[in-house]
Amino acid sequence: MSDQPGEQTVPTTATRGAVDLTSLGGGASPATGAAQAGAGAPAEAGGDALHVQASDATFNDAVNRSIRVPAVLVVVSTRLPESVVFLGTVVEVARTLGGRLQVVSVDVDSNPGLARALQVQSVPITIGLVQGQVLPMFAGAVPADQLKQVFEEFLGLAVQQSVTGRLNLAAAELESDELPPLHQEAFDAIERGDLPAAAAAYEKALAQNPSDTDAKLGLAQVQLLTRTQDVDPAAARAAAAGDPSDIAAALTVADIDLLGGHIDDAFARLIDLVRNTSGPERERVRTHLIGLFDVVGNHDDRVKKARTALMSALF
Known part of the structure; x- marks a missing residue:
């Protein structure tokens, strides 16, 4: 885990704290x-x-x-x-x-x-x-x-x-209007309903460039669609209501809520579950929730609020 940031400052001169990297790359200094x-x-x-x-x-x-x-x-x-x-x-x-x-x-x-x-x-x-x-x-x-x-x-x-x-x-x-080849491959796969192929294309894109935020978002969305494509929403909600300790049912209902646009409800359900579980079960719920954050996008205000609530639930 990274260090927590301290006072945010910018150097006041162009030489303060300068690092000599001219030996790298063999290029011009x-x-x-x-x-x-x-x-x-x-x-x-x-x-x-x-x-x-x-x-x-x-x-x-x-x-x-x-x-x-x-x-x-x-x-x-x-x-x-x-x-x-x-x-x-x-x-x-x-x-x-x-x-x-x-x-x-x-x-x-x-x-x-x-x-x-x-x-x-x-x-x-x-x-x-x-x-x-x-x-x-x-x-x-x-x-x-x-x-x-x-x-x-x-x-x-x-x-x-x-x-x-x-x-x-x-x-x-x-110049970048055209999608990168693997992104286009994923898009085409989604268009024809081949979610495994779409996921594979996004995974290849992330293997090539782990900083590819569009591929990360696309993969999270495809994984959500894959998890919910054969789900009966009414049955899932009934299972979750009948047994609040049923982790699988709760995760499924959170997925359904997210797909239906009830984002705050999906986040709140899983944050409450994190608060009331421990050990491997808590980690399973936390990991699933982080995946839903990826679906929505980490710059969304609802995700920012939910991250804060998750930290409170964990500690």
């Missing part, structure tokens, strides 16, 4: 990139994407892009799903900033060079990239409203460093 690109240079290929994934080999490209457009680096681990969820929150907050901020993500599990250079102790961690410098921000996950405040302060620092470029998000979105 930030200084070389500045000489080649200049503050007003056009975006690099793919450089206008709101969210880009970096690696040991490509990280210097991301650093060099920060000479034109400020960026935040989010370090995640595929072994900690909460860190990937937080990355999605960062991307959504960045989307509200009109192209003033790019999000760069790194999977620490597959990029040991960056893990060593950044001295990663826990994930997620968030780091600023501006004017070719790597500046520590904070560790842990924070709510969207706090992120917005920290990012605005960071952008103010970028202005002081004369880094005021913007991403051409409209052009980037036009």
Whole structure:
């Protein structure tokens, strides 16, 4: 589990806390990139994407892009799903900033060079990239409203460093209108009613890119449809009412409520069940509830409220 975030601060100078990563990737150093690109240079290929994934080999490209457009680096681990969820929150907050901020993500599990250079102790961690410098921000996950405040302060620092470029998000979105192949495969499978094939396609997409939030959402939705396609709602509700300790019946009714748009009811049912169970049964209910959060989307206010209620039920 990641460390809890402390006071959220942004460095006050471009050199405070800077990390030397020029040995990674064999590419140009930030200084070389500045000489080649200049503050007003056009975006690099793919450089206008709101969210880009970096690696040991490509990280210097991301650093060099920060000479034109400020960026935040989010370090995640595929072994900690909460860190990937937080990355999605960062991307959504960045989307509200009109192209003033790019999000760069790194999977620490597959990029040991960056893990060593950044001295990663826990994930997620968030780091600023501006004017070719790597500046520590904070560790842990924070709510969207706090992120917005920290990012605005960071952008103010970028202005002081004369880094005021913007991403051409409209052009980037036009280029990405076509679904990725595995997403299209999943969509086609759903259209013909082949839910196992749709799930398999989304699972392949997540295996290739664990940060693919659209694939995660799609898979959760397909799994919900699969669980409920042969369910008799009346019989399920009768079973749950007749035996409040019947975990399977309660999970099924929560699924039905969610499909029917009764999201708060579905969440409340399972949170109450978490509160009144223990051991493996509690973990089974908690895991199912987290899956329903994925179906609705982790930025939905109802999910945020339910997460808080779940924490209270657990502790």
